[in-house]
Amino acid sequence: MLDQTHTALDGISVSIRDLELSFGAVKVLQDLNLDIAKGEFLVLLGASGCGKSTLLNCIAGLLEPTGGQIFIEGKNVTWAEPSERGIGMVFQSYALYPQMSVKGNLSFGLKNARVPKAEIERRVARAAELLHLQPLLDRKPAALSGGQRQRVAIGRALVRDVDVFLFDEPLSNLDAKLRAELRIELKRLHQSLDNTMIYVTHDQVEAMTLADRIAIMRGGVIQQLAQPLEIYNRPANLYVAGFIGSPPMNFIPGTIAGSEFVGAVRMPLSGYDWERGPHTSGNVVFGIRPEHVKIGDAARHCACQTTVTIEVVEPMGADTLLWTRVGDDEFRIRLDGQTTIHEGQTLPIGFDIDCASLFDAQTENRI
Amino acid sequence: MVDISQTYSASRRLDGAAGARPKRRISASRIMTYGILCVICFYYILPLWVMMMTSLKGMPEVRMGNIFAPPVEITFEPWVKAWSQACTGLNCDGLSRGFWNSVKITIPSVLISIVVASVNGYALVNWKFKGSEIFFGILLFGAFIPYQVMIYPIVIILREIGLMGDVWGLVLVHTIFGMPILTLLFRNYFASLPEELFKAARVDGAGFWGIFFQVLVPMSLPIFTVAMILQVTGIWNDFLFGVIYTKPEAYPMTVQLNNIVNSVQGVKEYNVNMAATLITGLVPLTIYLLSGKLFVRGIAAGAVKG
Amino acid sequence: MSVIDPVAPRAAGRPKKLIANPMAKIAALPMIMTALVIFIGCSVWTVVHSFTKSKLLPSSQFVGFDQYERLWSTRRWLASVENIAIYGLVALVFSLVVGFVIAVLLDQKVRAEGAFRTIILFPYSLSFIVTGLVWQWILNPDFGIQYIVRGWGFENFTFDPLHNPDTVLAALLMAGLWQGTGLVAVILLAALRGVDEDIWKASRVDGVPAWKTYIWVVIPILRPAFVTATVLIATGIVKLYDLVVALTNGGPGIASEMPAKYVYDAMFGKQNLGQGFAASTMMLLSVLLILIPWAIFEFRGKKRG
Numbered sequence: 012m013l014d015q016t017h018t019a020l021d022g023i024s025v026s027i028r029d030l031e032l033s034f035g036a037v038k039v040l041q042d043l044n045l046d047i048a049k050g051e052f053l054v055l056l057g058a059s060g061c062g063k064s065t066l067l068n069c070i071a072g073l074l075e076p077t078g079g080q081i082f083i084e085g086k087n088v089t090w091a092e093p094s095e096r097g098i099g100m101v102f103q104s105y106a107l108y109p110q111m112s113v114k115g116n117l118s119f120g121l122k123n124a125r126v127p128k129a130e131i132e133r134r135v136a137r138a139a140e141l142l143h144l145q146p147l148l149d150r151k152p153a154a155l156s157g158g159q160r161q162r163v164a165i166g167r168a169l170v171r172d173v174d175v176f177l178f179d180e181p182l183s184n185l186d187a188k189l190r191a192e193l194r195i196e197l198k199r200l201h202q203s204l205d206n207t208m209i210y211v212t213h214d215q216v217e218a219m220t221l222a223d224r225i226a227i228m229r230g231g232v233i234q235q236l237a238q239p240l241e242i243y244n245r246p247a248n249l250y251v252a253g254f255i256g257s258p259p260m261n262f263i264p265g266t267i268a269g270s271e272f273v274g275a276v277r278m279p280l281s282g283y284d285w286e287r288g289p290h291t292s293g294n295v296v297f298g299i300r301p302e303h304v305k306i307g308d309a310a311r312h313c314a315c316q317t318t319v320t321i322e323v324v325e326p327m328g329a330d331t332l333l334w335t336r337v338g339d340d341e342f343r344i345r346l347d348g349q350t351t352i353h354e355g356q357t358l359p360i361g362f363d364i365d366c367a368s369l370f371d372a373q374t375e376n377r378i
Numbered sequence: 379m380v381d382i383s384q385t386y387s388a389s390r391r392l393d394g395a396a397g398a399r400p401k402r403r404i405s406a407s408r409i410m411t412y413g414i415l416c417v418i419c420f421y422y423i424l425p426l427w428v429m430m431m432t433s434l435k436g437m438p439e440v441r442m443g444n445i446f447a448p449p450v451e452i453t454f455e456p457w458v459k460a461w462s463q464a465c466t467g468l469n470c471d472g473l474s475r476g477f478w479n480s481v482k483i484t485i486p487s488v489l490i491s492i493v494v495a496s497v498n499g500y501a502l503v504n505w506k507f508k509g510s511e512i513f514f515g516i517l518l519f520g521a522f523i524p525y526q527v528m529i530y531p532i533v534i535i536l537r538e539i540g541l542m543g544d545v546w547g548l549v550l551v552h553t554i555f556g557m558p559i560l561t562l563l564f565r566n567y568f569a570s571l572p573e574e575l576f577k578a579a580r581v582d583g584a585g586f587w588g589i590f591f592q593v594l595v596p597m598s599l600p601i602f603t604v605a606m607i608l609q610v611t612g613i614w615n616d617f618l619f620g621v622i623y624t625k626p627e628a629y630p631m632t633v634q635l636n637n638i639v640n641s642v643q644g645v646k647e648y649n650v651n652m653a654a655t656l657i658t659g660l661v662p663l664t665i666y667l668l669s670g671k672l673f674v675r676g677i678a679a680g681a682v683k684g
Numbered sequence: 685m686s687v688i689d690p691v692a693p694r695a696a697g698r699p700k701k702l703i704a705n706p707m708a709k710i711a712a713l714p715m716i717m718t719a720l721v722i723f724i725g726c727s728v729w730t731v732v733h734s735f736t737k738s739k740l741l742p743s744s745q746f747v748g749f750d751q752y753e754r755l756w757s758t759r760r761w762l763a764s765v766e767n768i769a770i771y772g773l774v775a776l777v778f779s780l781v782v783g784f785v786i787a788v789l790l791d792q793k794v795r796a797e798g799a800f801r802t803i804i805l806f807p808y809s810l811s812f813i814v815t816g817l818v819w820q821w822i823l824n825p826d827f828g829i830q831y832i833v834r835g836w837g838f839e840n841f842t843f844d845p846l847h848n849p850d851t852v853l854a855a856l857l858m859a860g861l862w863q864g865t866g867l868v869a870v871i872l873l874a875a876l877r878g879v880d881e882d883i884w885k886a887s888r889v890d891g892v893p894a895w896k897t898y899i900w901v902v903i904p905i906l907r908p909a910f911v912t913a914t915v916l917i918a919t920g921i922v923k924l925y926d927l928v929v930a931l932t933n934g935g936p937g938i939a940s941e942m943p944a945k946y947v948y949d950a951m952f953g954k955q956n957l958g959q960g961f962a963a964s965t966m967m968l969l970s971v972l973l974i975l976i977p978w979a980i981f982e983f984r985g986k987k988r989g
């Protein structure tokens with residue numbers, strides 16, 4: 012079944028062309044194109060139900076696409092069995108075989124592939140060492156903690172000696188502390204192996220910390236594919252801008268009049284990094300991240316200044332969140348830790364153009 | 379159909395502790411609760427008691443007296459007679475013949491129907507194909523069709539394939555009529571297992587049978603037990619199919635029992651009759667008492683059989 | 685890696701397989717055959733042949749509604765229908781009411797609940813034949829209840845339902861309910877366990893007596909369980925056969941005949957297949973009359989949910 016066509020996929024590990032998938036009349040994925048480099052850590056990020064798992068299942072061969080092609084390591088695998096694709100997969104619910112020991116779980120795939128016994132032993136031992144599973148090899152999954160279970164699940168993908176690892180929200184079932192620990196462990200693992208990793212999550216912290224590149228999905232369509240900081244600094248559209256960052260970006264609707272943005276605030280646009288040449292008119296949305304808003308004295312040097320009344324103060328320890336309004340729109344400000352600002356206080360605020368974003372009000376795309 | 383699965387899951391809830399209720403009343407109403415329950419239990423136990431007592435008395439004592447009274451002189455002769463000498467029409471070799479016939483019918487019927495239904499339920503959950511749900515819908519609907527509508531055409535079919543009157547014909551019939559409920563049971567159970575387990579096994583290169591035997595079956599022993607209980611009691615207790623699809627020499631125990639007790643010839647030996655009745659009830663009764671909660675799960679699911 | 689096509693990876697067509705996942709279809713074959721051949725095929729066959737003049741052997745000579753006209757002018761069939769209607773109604777009401785009462789009693793945090801449950805459910809594990817024969821013995825006028833009560837000094841006490849056409853259905857009910865009520869109780873008990881406990885706190889706060897809460901709050905919540913139980917009982921009643929054979933064999937006279945028995949006797953006793961087919965078609969019709977409202981109820985319930 013494997014089509015041995017060698018093509019212009021040098022350096023590309025997984026290539027997805029015009030992928031389309033529908034459940035009945037519902038199109039879950041459409042016109043999806045994606046090239047993932049060898050050894051890359053790609054994160055698929057998006058809200059629940061946007062089709063991330065569906066895409067991953069297509070790559071794994073667990074779902075048959077209704078259109079398009081998938082290539083892994085240069086082979087057309089669109090219709091290949093999951094086990095023939097050279098992939099390993101880790102699931103959110105661990106999906107360990109409950110009646111098999113850890114060792115049985117690790118070696119099940121190898122036995123199915125009729126790998127010689129000695130080789131199985133060798134690979135299981137190596138995976139166990141990498142993931143610190145040696146003392147647990149004879150236990151049943153029920154006798155393991157959540158973190159240990161997920162390490163076994165990762166090990167199950169590891170022993171198969173595959174080119175591509177697929178992760179479907181592997182850390183979502185763990186508590187916050189374990190999640191952070193395993194995140195680091197995954198990162199180390201990626202650094203020590205040269206596998207391609209495709210990692211699905213809805214958690215932007217995981218995405219930002221792990222990814223070489225992030226693909227942000229919405230409604231089965233990739234909204235932006237870029238490095239984490241690029242996505243943070245230059246979100247491609249309003250959706251991405253609102254999705255990445257916590258609390259999300261502030262938006263102020265308005266228009267461009269000549270070289271100025273006019274809305275609830277006025278902002279000279281000289282120095283703005285236009286996406287495709289300057290605009291001089293049109294309805295737009297102005298975006299500024301809460302952490303880029305300056306207050307008090309610092310605000311006096313900003314290109315754009317206004318005065319707001321603080322409605323709610325949320326101290327969170329490391330930083331403090333202020334809730335207010337600019338015009339009719341809710342506006343959030345994030346400050347460092349300790350502050351004496353109190354509710355009802357009126358403050359001057361300001362921000363600069365170099366950390367602002369402008370979006371077309373119609374197309375919602377960055378301009 | 380939702381309702382049946384609901385019953386099934388609801389019956390699992392029985393395992394939980396009793397719900398918190400206002401419990402101030404230790405007094406009159408409490409006593410009444412226990413009183414009524416005891417009266418009800420008395421009604422339920424009574425026939426069992428009568429059966430037991432009668433079967434342990436000699437005929438003279440039965441004729442003399444009270445069916446509720448314990449035997450003055452215990453005798454096991456009625457049991458022996460029921461087992462090895464009671465007459466049905468021509469032969470007088472007792473219920474043992476029916477017992478062994480029932481064993482010969484029940485064992486293959488249970489095994490085959492469970493194998494067929496479990497594999498089918500698995501295919502329905504994990505390997506859906508176009509139309510599979512429609513066939514399943516028809517199958518479930520079939521559980522409600524009165525058997526009487528189908529019995530005669532089945533006679534013709536069995537005759538055509540040469541199994542009419544044969545034990546294997548009856549096995550086939552039990553497999554067919556057990557299929558709706560067993561398939562539902564297995565389908566619901568397999569559907570309740572995490573789908574990702576199935577996906578993981580596919581990535582690990584296991585095929586249709588590999589996933590079934592190596593991954594699913596080992597973790598589904600409880601549901602296989604439930605199915606087994608359901609089928610053993612159901613098939614053991616069957617009367618209608620046994621009387622239609624087997625020959626007199628191969629009649630199952632229930633049919634033979636009815637023929638012994640309700641035969642019009644000869645003097646009625648009530649003690650032997652009761653012993654025979656009790657012996658016939660003993661198999662399902664033992665299963666019931668041994669299996670406890672699993673039985674409840676099984677019948678709650680199997681009650682569709684009507 | 686040798687580059688053959690430097691522009692784009694080659695798109696391949698879907699490989700042609702004869703049958704997609706063949707194993708699943710093989711595994712489902714028994715189901716498909718059962719659904720098509722037995723449940724649909726055999727039912728249709730019987731319905732079609734109920735319009736023929738089949739006698740000793742199935743015939744293909746159609747006679748319109750003749751068999752039905754004869755059926756509905758046969759005393760035995762009319763008695764069967766009347767019997768099943770009376771039996772069915774009483775059994776349904778009685779088992780739901782008593783089953784619910786038992787369930788409520790068992791839900792009062794009683795001690796030894798498990799033992800009580802075991803006792804009320806054990807008859808359900810028995811064959812109807814066993815049940816019928818035991819009750820036949822208990823109701824035997826010369827040894828059973830009548831004999832005993834007379835022995836207590838009530839010389840004129842008569843309780844002989846097995847030989848009295850007017851009360852024979854009571855005998856069937858005693859036995860049938862003995863076997864089946866436990867199941868209803870257990871189904872309802874399971875449903876009661878699913879009722880939110882806060883209802884009891886709320887009703888206590890509001891000062892509503894427990895019995896009122898049961899009737900106005902709990903029973904509506906248990907509606908799905910009641911519907912399930914009703915369907916189970918009803919479809920069971922339509923099939924009632926073994927119990928009658930063992931307990932009364934339709935007697936005295938035709939006082940306890942039942943439709944299922946009419947079908948069996950017509951087909952296998954009197955070699956009058958046409959009557960058997962017509963009668964069983966009527967049974968199918970009555971099941972549909974029970975089932976279709978239930979299906980609609982279910983469907984609407986799902987839509988709302």
Ligand SMILES: Nc1ncnc2c1ncn2[C@@H]1O[C@H](COP(=O)(O)OP(=O)(O)O)[C@@H](O)[C@H]1O
Nearest residue numbers: 034037039057058059060061062063064065066
């Ligand atoms: N088997 C299925 N049948 C129909 N719709 C499905 C099925 N699986 C997923 N979907 C739908 O496809 C969309 C994408 O699902 P999924 O890929 O699981 O999202 P997520 O991004 O949360 O992983 C959802 O709207 C979901 O409802």
Ligand SMILES: [Mg+2]
Nearest residue numbers: 060063064065
């Ligand atoms: Mg998902």
